[in-house]
Amino acid sequence: MPTTETLEDFYKQKFNWLPENLGQEIGHFNVFRLEDCYMPGAKPIVYARRDFYKVSLIRGKNTIHYADKSIEVDGSTLVFFNPLVPYTFEHTDSVRSGAFCIFKEAFFTAMMRNSIHELPMFMPGGSPTYALNEEQDKYVADLFDKMLNEIKSEYRFKYDLLRNYVTELMHYALKIQPQETLYKHPDANSRITAIFTELLERQFPIETPAQRFSLRSAKDFADQLSVHVNHLNRAIRQTTGKTTTTHIFERLTTEAKALLRHTNWNVAEISYSLGFEEPAHFNNFFKKQTSTTPSSYRVV
Numbered sequence: 426m427p428t429t430e431t432l433e434d435f436y437k438q439k440f441n442w443l444p445e446n447l448g449q450e451i452g453h454f455n456v457f458r459l460e461d462c463y464m465p466g467a468k469p470i471v472y473a474r475r476d477f478y479k480v481s482l483i484r485g486k487n488t489i490h491y492a493d494k495s496i497e498v499d500g501s502t503l504v505f506f507n508p509l510v511p512y513t514f515e516h517t518d519s520v521r522s523g524a525f526c527i528f529k530e531a532f533f534t535a536m537m538r539n540s541i542h543e544l545p546m547f548m549p550g551g552s553p554t555y556a557l558n559e560e561q562d563k564y565v566a567d568l569f570d571k572m573l574n575e576i577k578s579e580y581r582f583k584y585d586l587l588r589n590y591v592t593e594l595m596h597y598a599l600k601i602q603p604q605e606t607l608y609k610h611p612d613a614n615s616r617i618t619a620i621f622t623e624l625l626e627r628q629f630p631i632e633t634p635a636q637r638f639s640l641r642s643a644k645d646f647a648d649q650l651s652v653h654v655n656h657l658n659r660a661i662r663q664t665t666g667k668t669t670t671t672h673i674f675e676r677l678t679t680e681a682k683a684l685l686r687h688t689n690w691n692v693a694e695i696s697y698s699l700g701f702e703e704p705a706h707f708n709n710f711f712k713k714q715t716s717t718t719p720s721s722y723r724v725v
Contacts, residue, residue, distance in 0.1 A: 429474045429508075429632060435527070452532030454587055456572040459483065459523040474630065478541070479506040480594055481525035482557075482565050485518035491553055501562035503555040503598055505546035509626055512553075524569035526591060533588065544595055555598045568594055614660035621646055621661060625672065629680055634694040638677065641700045643669035678714045681707075685723045692719050 436443050481504045489496040491512045533541050572590050575583050647654040661669045684695045696707035711719045
């Protein structure tokens with residue numbers, strides 16, 4: 426099972442070097458020209474989550490694999506990649522041009538009034554792609570050029586300026602998107618359901634036996650959301666037609682299947698990582714959800 430790509434993985438795979446102080450600064454930011462990031466013989470981009478955000482200007486024909494969708498784009502496109510969602514993209518043109526920037530959530534956390542997760546392009550179910558016409562392409566490309574120039578400067582407050590450029594990119598995308606197509610929560614129930622879904626997905630994938638699934642019950646999520654558990658259950662059922670527990674159990678079962686099929690962890694390790702106190706409890710849960718035992722599922 427592919428693991429989450431870290432910033433260290435990114436730099437090693439793309440450039441075979443690491444920036445100074447990587448991991449020591451609060452947040453991280455860098456910007457690149459797309460055409461400078463392809464080395465002969467480089468490994469293809471894998472479909473996986475990253476532990477950083479990415480905003481890309483890509484040109485030409487591309488296929489973007491994002492969550493459970495594949496999006497065909499042609500022309501100039503601004504794309505926002507969320508670390509909670511696995512993705513990759515394929516260039517189907519021989520010419521590659523554009524630019525992209527990467528950053529950790531902490532790069533924005535202290536400066537934004539609202540969480541970056543609340544912006545439509547980063548919300549669960551939101552659209553990550555924004556098609557650009559020739560004039561819009563120039564505007565976005567100019568912003569990336571400013572970032573590329575600023576990142577090399579010695580200006581004391583350059584990261585404040587870079588943060589402003591990225592914020593401008595986000596708001597520019599929202600302004601050019603037709604208002605009726607923006608991802609919106611029609612009511613409070615939809616908003617609660619979206620935040621619940623984000624909290625649930627943020628716990629996956631399980632990447633080591635030491636990692637543990639912790640928000641296991643409707644009450645756990647209600648406490649995180651500061652709402653009564655009955656209110657949470659009612660909101661999710663009205664929005665999705667399923668109970669909170671059903672959503673949790675379905676996602677837990679999906680992860681259990683992935684761990685059984687794609688890791689060599691024993692059943693006790695998988696049981697622990699998924700939050701079960703005893704392997705027998707996991708066996709009973711898995712059999713109830715799938716009508717087979719973990720060991721039998723693994724060998725099929």
